[in-house]
Amino acid sequence: MAKTTTKKKVVSLKGRSEAWLSKESGKKAAIVEQDATQIAKLRTTMNNQKKIMDTADDFLKKTNGYNSQKEAYDAVATQLKAERAKLAKAKSKDKKSINAKIKSLQKQQTSIATTIKNISNSAEYKSQWNKRKAAKLKGEQAAQTLIAKQAKKAKDKDTAAKYKKALNDKKAAAHKKLVKKNSAAIQKKIKASKKAKGWNKGYTTAVYRADKKTSRVFLLGEVSPSESVEQNHVTHSVDAKDTRITHGNRSSKQLSGTYYLHGKSFREMDKLYNIFQGWQRKNIELEVRGFSRWNHAYISSIGKTMDAPLKNVLAIPITFDYEMRAHIKSAKKSKKKTKASASKKRGSTKSKKAYVTIKSGMTYWWISQKYGVSISWLEKNNKWPARAIPIGVKVRYK
Known part of the structure; x- marks a missing residue:
C-alpha cells in the first residue's frame, strides 16, 4: 500500500494582530535557537567519538607489535606474488628452487598470520576494537543527523525571518498611523490656542x-x-604676520x-x-x-x-x-615617509592660550575634568569666582 503524504499547512500572516505576531515570532526564534543547540550537541558528539577512535587506533597500531606484524605479512605477500609470477614463466630446471622458496614464504606467512590472530584475540585488543567500532557508528549517525538538522535550521530561520518581518511591518504601520493621528491632534491644539x-x-x-x-x-x-x-x-600660516582660514x-x-x-x-x-x-x-x-x-x-x-x-x-x-x-570622514594614510617624522625635534615651542565659552551648566569642576587642569589653576588665571561664572564669557584653561 502506497504511503500518503500530507502537505504542511501554510499559515497566512496577513491580517494578524501585533500581539499574535509578537508571540509567534518569539516562538519561531526559540525554535531556531533549539536547532542551533542540537547542532552544537551533535558536533560535540562527533568530536568525542573521533577522540575515542583516535585513542583506539593508537592502541591497535602500537600494542603487541600488531602494526609491525601486519607490515611483515604484507611484505611476504608481495614476495609470494613475485615468486609465483616467476614460476609461471620459469624453465623446468628452475621450478624446483622457486617452489622451495614459495613454500618457505608460505610458512613465514602462516606464522605471521598466527601471531596476528593471537594479538587480535587478546581481551584488551578486542575491547579497543569494539570501542572503535561503536564510536565509528555513533559518529556516522551523528553526521547524518547533523545534515538533517542543518537543513531544518535553515528552513526554521527563513520562517522566523518572515514572522519577524511581518511583525516589524505591523509595528511600522501602527507607528505611522499613530504619528499621523498625533500630528493632527498637535496642530489642532496649536490652532485652537492661536484663536x-x-x-x-x-x-x-x-x-x-x-x-x-x-x-x-x-x-x-x-x-x-x-x-x-x-x-x-x-x-x-601664510607668512609670519598673516593667517588664513582653511575650513570651519x-x-x-x-x-x-x-x-x-x-x-x-x-x-x-x-x-x-x-x-x-x-x-x-x-x-x-x-x-x-x-x-x-x-x-x-x-x-x-x-x-x-x-x-x-x-x-x-x-x-x-x-x-x-x-x-x-555627524559627518564622518576617514583620513587616507600616506605611503610616503617624511624625514621630519624620523628626525628629533629641537628646541621648544611656546604654548598658546586656550579658552572655552561658558554655557549653561558649566563649572570650573566640569572644565577641569574635560581639559585636565586643576580648579585652583582655573581660579588663579580667570577673574570670575567658582560660584558666579557668567554665561557667555570665555574661561582660559591653557
Whole structure:
C-alpha cells in the first residue's frame, strides 16, 4: 500500500494582530535557537567519538607489535606474488628452487598470520576494537543527523525571518498611523490656542516630541529668547604676520530664554513641569516652533520659578541644544615617509592660550575634568569666582 503524504499547512500572516505576531515570532526564534543547540550537541558528539577512535587506533597500531606484524605479512605477500609470477614463466630446471622458496614464504606467512590472530584475540585488543567500532557508528549517525538538522535550521530561520518581518511591518504601520493621528491632534491644539484670547491661553512657542509618540504639546509664552551659533575655524600660516582660514565647522547651536507655562493651579503646572523635565532626563528629541523653528532639539538645562502676582503662571528658564548631525570622514594614510617624522625635534615651542565659552551648566569642576587642569589653576588665571561664572564669557584653561 502506497504511503500518503500530507502537505504542511501554510499559515497566512496577513491580517494578524501585533500581539499574535509578537508571540509567534518569539516562538519561531526559540525554535531556531533549539536547532542551533542540537547542532552544537551533535558536533560535540562527533568530536568525542573521533577522540575515542583516535585513542583506539593508537592502541591497535602500537600494542603487541600488531602494526609491525601486519607490515611483515604484507611484505611476504608481495614476495609470494613475485615468486609465483616467476614460476609461471620459469624453465623446468628452475621450478624446483622457486617452489622451495614459495613454500618457505608460505610458512613465514602462516606464522605471521598466527601471531596476528593471537594479538587480535587478546581481551584488551578486542575491547579497543569494539570501542572503535561503536564510536565509528555513533559518529556516522551523528553526521547524518547533523545534515538533517542543518537543513531544518535553515528552513526554521527563513520562517522566523518572515514572522519577524511581518511583525516589524505591523509595528511600522501602527507607528505611522499613530504619528499621523498625533500630528493632527498637535496642530489642532496649536490652532485652537492661536484663536483663544487672554494671557492664560495665549502662547508664542510650541514644544512637542519629534517622534510624535504622544499628542502632548507644551504651549508656552516666550520672553527674551536668544539663539547662538558657535563655529570652529582652522587656520594655516601664510607668512609670519598673516593667517588664513582653511575650513570651519559648527560646534554648537543653542536657544535660551524664559518660557511661561500656564495652568489653573500650581499643582497642575508643577505636574506639567515634571513631565517636561522628564523629556530632558530621557533625552527625548523635540520640535520647537517659536522664535526659532527647530526640528531636532534637546533640552540642555531647565529650571522653574514663580513671580508672586502671577500665581497661575510658572516661569521656566530653558536652554535647548540643536542636534548636530555627524559627518564622518576617514583620513587616507600616506605611503610616503617624511624625514621630519624620523628626525628629533629641537628646541621648544611656546604654548598658546586656550579658552572655552561658558554655557549653561558649566563649572570650573566640569572644565577641569574635560581639559585636565586643576580648579585652583582655573581660579588663579580667570577673574570670575567658582560660584558666579557668567554665561557667555570665555574661561582660559591653557
